[in-house]
Amino acid sequence: MAFSKHFEHQERETEIYRKWEDSGAFRADAASEKPPFTISMPPPNATGTLHLGHAIMLVLEDLMIRWRRMAGDEALWVPGSDHAAIATESVVIRLLQKEGIADPRGTFGREGLVERIAEYVEKSRGTIRSQVRGMGSSCDWSRERYTMDPQLSRCVAEVFGKMFRDGLIYRGARIVNWDPGLQTTISDDEIDHVEQSDAKFYTLRYGPFLIGTSRPETKLGDTAVAVHPDDERYKDFVGKSFEIAWPKGPTIHVRVVADEAVDPEFGTGALGVTPAHSQTDFEIAERHGLPLIPIIGEDGRMTAAAGPYAGMTVLECRKAFVADLDEAGLVAEVKTYPQRLSICYRSKQAIEPLIKAQWFIDVNKPAVPWKGKLMSLRQVLRDVVESGDIQLVPRHEEKTYFHWIDNLRDWCISRQIWWGHRIPVWYRGEQEVYVGHRGPEGQGWTQDSDTLDTWFSSALWTWSTLVDPELAKNQDIGLTDLLAQSPDFQKFHSTSVMETGYDILFFWVARMILMTTYATGAVPFRTVYLHGLILDRDGEKMTKSKPETSIDPLDTIRDLGADPLRISMVIGNSAGTDFRLSPERLEAGKHLVNKLWNAAKLVERTIQGEGAETDAVSAAATHPVNRWMVARAHQLIDTVDGRLAAWAFGDAAEQIRSSFWGDFCDVYLETVKVPELAGLPETRAVALHVFDIYLRLFHPFIPFVTEEIWEQLGRPGLLIRAGWPKASLHEAWPEDVGGVDAVMRMIVSLRRIRSEARIEPKATVAASVRVFAYADTVKACEPIVRKLANLESFEWLAADAVLPSGAVTAADPAFLVAVDLGEANREAERDRLRKELEEAERRLANVGKRLANEQFVRNAKPEIVEGARAEEREIQSLKGTLEERLRELGG
């Protein structure tokens, strides 16, 4: 089969993907004897199209899966998507509003709206699916899951019930983060903080106190003033009560309480306590039994309790209230003070802390049986990482993780939106409550109207996806048995690696650890690989508004192919670090794929003829260059295995790239063009054997082009199912390897002499050589040196032969090469030799000093000392050569 001029990615990629899929290579077998290797694909939101955040995730996971599959594991990559509750609902509502439906909730009602959202999701899931395919992702589509699949929904309800029974889920009225725009609570982790440098800080006259606040309007709901217990200034006030009549009403009653939470150094040291609208104040109020007065409603407007300000928005009220205070002379000071405003990470709206009865997960109750003890969820979270059950890559993310745990509070899991898993709780009358996945029997029950935080269901993802869908239809089997009898769960859980962005370590990773370890008694995954953000060339987030630096994966796949995109995103990328993807990088990726394609063409030509069949021929190769190439390739396998095992994917890819380009293309393929080598049957075998290794090593990174070449070269079967290469010959033939390295240095030396002397590349020159080591190898490689250095003649000098006085030389521990360029070069030659001699002496002194140091010889590892001795011998010999040559030139 003839290779086309270029790899036609547009036609071939789809075709190749279909071939993989049809072959069943993506499908894992739960009955297999092979060790499992499992990755749960982080479900892309069912709302958008593929972006670079998805792309990097798909690339890294696919390369792991392909690598482990080739290495003989039963590799399972479970794809799927997430219903993404808040995100999806708000997107659809906005779409409907654009279509002219002002109030979609009111217009369609709960069921109608949910139906519309489901339709929308179904459509965008199709889009995402094909884009995931476009990246070359070798995931098991037969096991595709969706968080709203019946069996996954059942897991959600089961876990809720289990936690409720264990007392880990409770309902309570507490301060929650209310998003007045989305009309729902959100969790602590869904809040972003934006710096407000121009925020105002007011000092108000407040009865007998001066108090500071950045939110004067909340003072309408104050019920106390808190001071530090040790604060002498306010000692006499503690325990007293007083009234404050605001200029235009209302009147509030405040008690003075002493509380450790107050920082006496801040402001005036007196804090107006607004229990209904501040977390800190709420806690103070709990400690002192203070009343709560909600003054801000869920619509973000002031309530009736705010008196004349009722109905105003918070900001309107602030303005009006401050004006009134000012008029009454109650504003003592106003200054600008930098402040952090809490906003919802989705809606970007200001969060209003207020009191609301919600469902919470108790993270402190010791109710989780783990390692023979009863632990709190918080303790379990800590234990599994501390004990090494779960390893974070990079390691330092563990510190961030522990820090998060230390600050973790009860997790509010109920949301006032409609799209999602409805809370599996039913009420009848005032007293009766039913909790469970089946629903209550009898009449008159009403289900809780809230839905669960989307992360509640995502937190079960590693295993709810592995529950057998058929089995789950049987409602009589409990959760434990459901897991015990699901073949996929038994075979593939705990999963091997969770690969995702560090930005959702808390949102998702930590919650999976929390929920899964609790629910299944096993950690969700062994290793967490966290990738960084994909940024533009300038280190900023890519946005459509900067098209010159913004890269769209879909455009890239169309224009360059998936392979260049993939390799560009991997090389130079490492765990936990942000990555700048630029057009220049994509260009480099494109060149690499192109280089591989062209190398394939040359290899195809090279291997025509007998002998290009078996690896055995390679193992029996006799020519030093062939042996060198085989050894280099096997050494590379060894290196790559090490880098992959250390999760250093970027490094692994770079090693393959540089060996392929440098050793194979620049050296070997050039070398085997020399007839003496090209004519050997073993050369054909080695070229194929080694190229085969490169194809296998490259495959996880650039699967399409490697698969195509594999087929074009007539290799057996599909590359995706081929075995991972094994390093066996990397330490063979050290004499040949060292010798060929010397030959390569010899060629470079000769080229440099030519280049410096401005000799036309086409012009041949006469060279001579004196060889001190690897004589046999060098002899065998003579035709290669002649060809690659373009020599007219290559004379072997006897040890006592004198070089022509006009010779320009290059000295090496293994040889001395010379090109006669005439007397005119004599002075320059002498200067250069002197300089080199100086350098050699400097290095010799250096290594000598080291070896003379008893401490070094005693303490350093033996191989280091031996290395130093070898170095000393080498430089010594080099020095001798240089001195001798200088003597020839008369000093």
Next chain:
RNA sequence: AGGCCCGUAGCUCAGUUGGUUAGAGCGCUACGUUGACAUCGUAGAGGUCAGCGGUUCGAAUCCGCUCGGGCCUACCA
């Protein structure tokens, strides 16, 4: 306020448990190239590894401090 990370060539970054001539890609200089190469090749220039101090036979690497940059968390109202 606390925590984490980073500072290596003009740019973007590698640099495994400390081992002595610190690497790559892109860019740059010179030369060459219609038979593998939407190019590619050959040769080359370019680094006091942010600074200071310490540990060590030996430090880009470990420790401390300083300076600069980024990120995360938080109940200083």
